[in-house]
Amino acid sequence: MIFLIAVIGGGIVGTLIARELNKYVEDVWLFEAKTNFGMGVTKSNSAILHGGYDDPPGSLRAQLCYKGNQLYTQLQKELNFDLKRVGSHVVAIEDEETKYIYELVKKAEKNGVKEVRVVEKLELLEMEKNINPKAKRSLFCEIAGIFDPWIVAMQAAKSVRINGGRTLIKKRLVEVEKKNGKFLLRFQDKSEYFADLVINAAGLFADDVAKLFGDEVPEIFPVKGEYFLLSKDFQYVNSTIFPVPTGISKGCLVLPTVDGGFLVGPNANRVLSKYDTATTREGLNEIREKGTKLVPNLNFRRHLVKTFAGLRPETEKKDFHIDVGKSGAIHVSGIRSPGLTAAPAIAKYVVEYLIQEKIGMNLYKRENYIPEIEKTPHLIHIDRNEWNDIIQKDPDAGEMICHCNKVTKKEIIDAIKNGARTLDDIKFMTRASFGECQGGFCTAKILKILAEYTGRDPREINQNEDGSWIVNAKVRI
Amino acid sequence: MKYKTDVVVIGGGAAGMAAAYRAKKEGVDVILLERDEDTGGVLNQCIHNGFGLQYFKKDLTGPEFKEYAKERLEDIEILFGTYVLEVRNDRTIIFVDRRGIHEIETKALVMATGARERHFNSLPVPGKRITGVFTAGLAQRFINLENLKPGSKAVILGSGDIGLIMARRLTLEGIKVEAVLEIMPYPGGLERNVQQCLKDFGIPLYLSHTVTAIEGDRRLEKVIAAQVDYKWDPIPGTEKEFEVDTLITSVGLIPQTKPVDFVETDPGFLVSNTNQTSEDWIFAAGNCTVIFDLVDYVAKEGEKAGKYAAMYAKGEYKKGKKVKVRKGENIGVIHPIYIDPTQESTLYIRVSKVFDRANIKVLPLDVEVIEDEARPPEMIVVKLKPFDENIDEIEVMADELISKLG
Structure with missing residues (x-):
């Protein structure tokens, strides 16, 4: 049996x-x-x-x-x-926050974490040129990623x-x-x-x-955290920047994402529904203000790609x-x-x-x-000669579909071979449509490829769950 | 594969086609790189008319404009389905296509990479990330090129020309347009489009209104809009709800300058009247420099960029002197922001408010232009002759012309 x-x-x-x-x-x-x-x-x-x-x-x-x-x-x-183990800084900006850095050192010791050190103002501003110049010192942890x-x-x-x-x-x-x-x-x-x-x-x-x-x-109970995702166009920070935390959460951070963008967030608000992933005006204002305290030159107007919210399972x-x-x-x-x-x-x-x-x-x-x-490697990141060899065997590897994140047709077809059936599957597996234009250029192309390679009509293809349809009819029958 | 040429043009839209045509006419070798399988860019999906009135002296649809422009490219090498990976300052360009990765050695470059649409996600409007929100260009592509409808009932945010055109297009395809919302107190597009696309179809236009929230579980179910005050903050109590499954956004275009990252941009390429960027071998034209309101201007700028790039490749034009053009009172946009005073120039101006009768002055030059009903969406064109090289800076300003008799 x-x-x-x-x-x-x-x-x-x-x-x-x-x-x-x-x-x-x-x-x-x-x-x-x-x-x-x-x-x-x-x-x-x-x-x-x-x-x-x-x-x-x-x-x-x-x-x-x-x-x-x-x-x-x-x-x-x-x-x-x-x-990427880019490290993290917990940054003390106000005078009363600086002693917390030493409390963290003690806590790290108790938790057996050896890879931390206190970084003083001069070195900190050298490591992170865009953080608040009023920063006094930080706890740097090199194994954070x-x-x-x-x-x-x-x-x-x-x-x-x-x-x-x-x-x-x-x-x-x-x-x-x-x-x-x-x-x-x-x-x-x-x-x-x-x-x-x-x-x-x-x-x-x-x-x-x-x-x-x-x-x-x-x-x-679900605790909502809201975020801004900023584009790759300006290198705001090199590592994850934490403020000195409040009781509720680790606070609102500014950090790089693994593909070169930046996140600002989250806040922490208890919500009633486990399905409530809507961003709110108040919440976005809150993280805009808090993020700007850590990194004063954040330019939301020019660099904002999207906002989103997630829920944490808190007890x-x-x-x-x-x-x-x-x-x-x-x-x-x-x-x-x-x-x-x-x-x-x-x-x-x-x-x-x-x-x-x-x-x-x-x-x-x-x-x-x-x-x-x-x-499947992200072709834009591999050696050009190697990429060229792949194209010789499979021309789809030379056809660029997503221009923001530079994803080829081959990568999209490979994702479909690995089970991708929705636009979000393609987005999260390959990063196509994840960039600045948010799919403005590539959504129509990806929908077409998905339809062709899964043998479905575009009307049957969803963004993610059932009901998240993209197109619902033909213009001319 | 390795290529060698005099002028490379990146982008085969209205600007790029004109640049390639003109550079070739100047007697140099040209390679045009186009990422799609056809030239024309967004013109291909703009099946309405109104293109080419100035440039071809004909009232054309987008695809027709493309055909006219393309006819002139017969003996030019166009590489389709190409994507430029890198532009190096040693004047090599690396691109990829279905044949492999290639390199071009060139003497000059024209960037004609156009613009992309600002996405609703970057606004930022509160709500869940649900489907049913499309940029106007994507919706237009679905309807005009892919034979697909993006929904049944729609609200359009933004009354720029693309938003207005889409209001009519959706209506003609049986998609009910409940409203067009515009955050400014005046329409964002050309007056003729407001008449022909909204008024003629009885589509309501709400000025000083924006979307304050979107609702729905997985697909859009409701758009909530409100009137805004002068700071663009929603006024409580003015909310309107629209039960629609589709929101089409036309909230601005952003010049595309990638992958060139070593020349001056803000956010488009900053060029002179000869379309030269801060790197003397790189020229730029069209919506990758500033957002134009008419394709005719884009094509004219493209031609000019092609001409100077070819002259540069032949050694007939070097690094031009740069006189700064300053944005004075009541000016929203000025293009270009540098002038080589030895050459003629065309200034494209957007005023920053609505005028009954605007008096536009270029100081210290003795140039004045009077423009009736000047509005920010419509570009005003002012031509300048070559001027004194000792002038360091010129300033463009606008004020209301008050009748001396009144």
Whole structure:
């Protein structure tokens, strides 16, 4: 009889847990409610690899963040994604903030983080020419980094597929039944699956999913964070710039993105709905003001590409809750910041500690497991001779579709071969339409390629979820 | 592959076609790089008429204007489907196409890279990121070139010419246009377009109005608009709701200067009356310098850039002297901002407010032009003869002409 493990939720945490399990068990099935992996909490946040120096010592967050940061080095090699360890500064601007920098040094020591140092004004302004000249000093952490978290989730899901697991999209769990010692999972699309072990990594919805198992986890309430994305046209900062934090969050940051743009945000406002990802006038004004305090010359008029908001799954105790429920299901919930950084460590915590030690299940590493997976390179970034050779074999590699981010037709077709079906799939897998013109030039072309290579009519193609249609009729029949 | 030529033109739109034609006419070798499979750029999707009245002395549609301009390119090497990766200051240009990566060694370059549309996402209007929001150009492409409708009921934000043209185009295709919103107290496009595209079809135009929020779950369901005060802040209590599935935006064009990043820009290429940029071998023309209101001006500028680039390649024109053109009172846009006083020049001027009768002066030159009903959207053209090289700076200003009799 097959032993099947189900992971509910295909964000960065769920996909990395599925991948970790897959190193031992072939039949790992990953169920994601949305149309692609990493499209929930994973997608809309600051996309930072944190240093691990500021989590409350003794918390599960502190235990897993620094470890996660270290695990990313290996993970990046195996899953082949861009990760830049650009470092981070926590900047004290006001007099009363400067002592906080030394408190952070002590906290870092307690958390075992050695890679931090205090940078004084002169050196700080040398490292970051555009930050507020009133800055007094900063705590610099060299192991902090930036990356695209959704790429990690998509690559981890691909790694599961390559190693014999299954990854399913549009699977929203609605009911769970215990039957003959197994879990019977029922999904919204009426499909049913039996699983021997279930890991709930449903992000914002982890508390709701836990209830389906009859288990209790701390209630999750969504906290909205709003952002500005600025274009590549001006190099505002070289590393992630944090203000001295308030009690609620790490504050509003200014940071580079891995492909050369800049983010300003987030704020932190508790909202009622887990679907409320609308930006607000007040919120945007708030982060504009706070961002400008850190980097006074931010030019929103000239450099703004877009605004967006994401939701963080927060709990009252502001810590991760990762444990086995009464039902026997494992709940990975309350994964707020620094969840992205901790994710690989959370995966090991679940598999090595909860499953093997706490539940006492014996797992053996598979000999045929392949940790490395390939990723279609972004051609604009590879050596020109190599690119030229690729074009000789495949002329599509010489046809530029997205002019802002320089994505070729080959890269788009490769994404479709890897499962892309929506405009957002193409956008998040290849970065086409992610740039300054926001798809003004390339949307029509991408829609055409998607239609051609998936054998559908353009009217059937969505931006992301069902209902997010682009065109609805023909002009002439 | 390696190419060698006298003048490279990047961009085969109205400016680029004119530049290539004129450079060739000056007797030099020309290569025109075009990223699409045809020349013409946005002209191809502008199927309405009104193009070419000045330049070809004919009332043409966009594609017709393109055909007329293209006819003159017969013996010019045009490389289609090309994308320029790099322009190096050692006068080499690297581009990619379906055959591979290539290099051109040239003597002069004309940038004719046009503009892109400012996207609604960059405004920033609060709301979710839902579908149904299109730039006017994308909507126009879907309807006119791809045979696809972007929705059933629409609001248009921005009354620039593209917004006005699209209001009529959508209406003709059975898409109901509920309103055109304009943040300024006057329409952004040409007066003839307001009449022919809105008034003739009974489409309401709301001046001093903007979109304050968009709503919808996955596709747009509602646009909320409000009247704005003089600072463009929404006035509470003036909100209007439109239940539409489509929002078309025409909120400005941004000159495209990439991949050239070592010449002066703000935000378009800063050129002189000879279309020379801050690098003497690079010339620029059309919407990549400043946003023009008529394609005829773009083509004329393109020709001029082609002429001077060819002269430069032949060694007949060097680095021109630069007299600064200053923007004086009531002037919104002035182009170009440098003048080589040894050459003739054409100034393109946008006033910054509406005038009954504007008196435009170029100081200290003895040039005055009177323009009736001058409005910011319509460019005023002033020609200057070569002038004294000892003048360091000229200033352009406008004021209301008050009748001496009144």
